[in-house]
Amino acid sequence: MTKKDIKSISYDELSNWIQENNYKKFRTDQIFSWLHEKNVVSFDQMKNVSKQIIQQMDSEFYINSIKIKKKLVSSLDNTVKYLYMLEDSECIESVVMEYAFGRTICISSQVGCKMGCSFCASGKSGFVRNLTTSEMLDQLYVAQRDLDCKIGNIVLMGIGEPLDNYDNFIQFVKNVSNPKGRNLGLRHITVSTCGLVDKINRLADENISINLSISLHASNDLIRKSIMPVAKKWSIDQLMDACHRYIKKTNRRITFEYACIDKVNVLDKHAIELAERLKGMLCHVNLIPINPISEESFKAVENVQLRRFFDILKNKRIPVTIRRTLGQDVNASCGQLRRDSLDV
Numbered sequence: 012m013t014k015k016d017i018k019s020i021s022y023d024e025l026s027n028w029i030q031e032n033n034y035k036k037f038r039t040d041q042i043f044s045w046l047h048e049k050n051v052v053s054f055d056q057m058k059n060v061s062k063q064i065i066q067q068m069d070s071e072f073y074i075n076s077i078k079i080k081k082k083l084v085s086s087l088d089n090t091v092k093y094l095y096m097l098e099d100s101e102c103i104e105s106v107v108m109e110y111a112f113g114r115t116i117c118i119s120s121q122v123g124c125k126m127g128c129s130f131c132a133s134g135k136s137g138f139v140r141n142l143t144t145s146e147m148l149d150q151l152y153v154a155q156r157d158l159d160c161k162i163g164n165i166v167l168m169g170i171g172e173p174l175d176n177y178d179n180f181i182q183f184v185k186n187v188s189n190p191k192g193r194n195l196g197l198r199h200i201t202v203s204t205c206g207l208v209d210k211i212n213r214l215a216d217e218n219i220s221i222n223l224s225i226s227l228h229a230s231n232d233l234i235r236k237s238i239m240p241v242a243k244k245w246s247i248d249q250l251m252d253a254c255h256r257y258i259k260k261t262n263r264r265i266t267f268e269y270a271c272i273d274k275v276n277v278l279d280k281h282a283i284e285l286a287e288r289l290k291g292m293l294c295h296v297n298l299i300p301i302n303p304i305s306e307e308s309f310k311a312v313e314n315v316q317l318r319r320f321f322d323i324l325k326n327k328r329i330p331v332t333i334r335r336t337l338g339q340d341v342n343a344s345c346g347q348l349r350r351d352s353l354d355v
């Protein structure tokens with residue numbers, strides 16, 4: 012019998028297993044807490060669980076555990092970047108950032124990515140596989156253990172497209188937010204997507220009101236198609252319809268990420284076009300000076316033009332911020348560390 016990955020299963024599945032095997036009901040809470048709150052790495056660490064249950068769990072399940080392969084700490088702002096090694100030796104990365112409101116971890120959802128955005132390092136080595144639910148959870152659990160602190164916010168903005176790994180991503184959100192385990196509030200979880208419209212619609216119906224961040228990066232379809240292949244499948248209008256629906260269902264404010272690329276998407280007319288599209292929407296625009304990657308000739312926009320773009324949006328009453336860059340000395344941008352590790 013192949014053993015099952017116990018951190019990837021839901022609370023209800025665990026509870027069914029406990030009942031099927033005629034163990035007492037309260038055992039589910041104990042075991043779920045050992046796994047998701049105390050983050051044990053072996054069954055015999057579960058001190059208050061009977062030997063018999065431990066033995067049976069050991070024969071039917073395993074506890075997945077990812078390893079820190081490399082850790083870089085920024086001397087500028089304490090940003091910590093982890094390169095993690097998975098059980099099949101694939102590598103992914105996570106970044107822990109410190110903000111005034113607390114710590115945030117940026118986690119990966121896939122090994123590689125299929126989406127092929129031209130400015131992003133994550134997809135340049137292709138797609139390998141989806142992460143399991145436990146591999147997503149472990150990025151948080153291992154970092155918490157290593158830093159000896161609780162990390163209170165999660166953004167799914169690392170390597171991969173979370174909505175392209177939909178089921179594991181949803182299970183991750185359910186497990187990490189379960190009050191019997193890590194109990195992280197849904198308001199402290201943000202998923203970022205390049206805009207898989209069908210999945211955004213599905214997410215809106217899940218009844219889990221997490222924050223949604225859309226990697227928009229363009230004010231019209233022509234530009235978007237030239238830098239993001241996903242735009243050939245869904246137009247910005249279709250994407251906006253899905254966003255409006257998400258807001259209606261969840262009452263959450265959407266963030267639009269806009270990577271500013273010199274001469275591509277940051278002319279005045281693009282700011283005007285963008286403001287027109289977002290007028291009246293419960294949203295917020297986050298301008299990101301693009302982080303140039305070695306494969307492409309994209310250049311970051313000059314500060315003066317970035318400021319002009321910002322002012323146009325602001326004057327048109329679109330809530331807008333310029334993203335503060337953290338961890339510049341530790342290659343903290345999406346996919347850069349994994350890509351470097353593949354090169355050596």
Ligand code: SAH
Nearest residue numbers: 130131168171172203204205226268301302
């Ligand atoms: N696939 C998801 C999440 C991962 S990318 C998504 O597309 O949203 C996280 C964010 O970093 C996205 O907004 C992405 O477009 C942005 N990004 C990727 N490469 C970048 C670069 N070189 N400079 C600035 N932002 C980048």
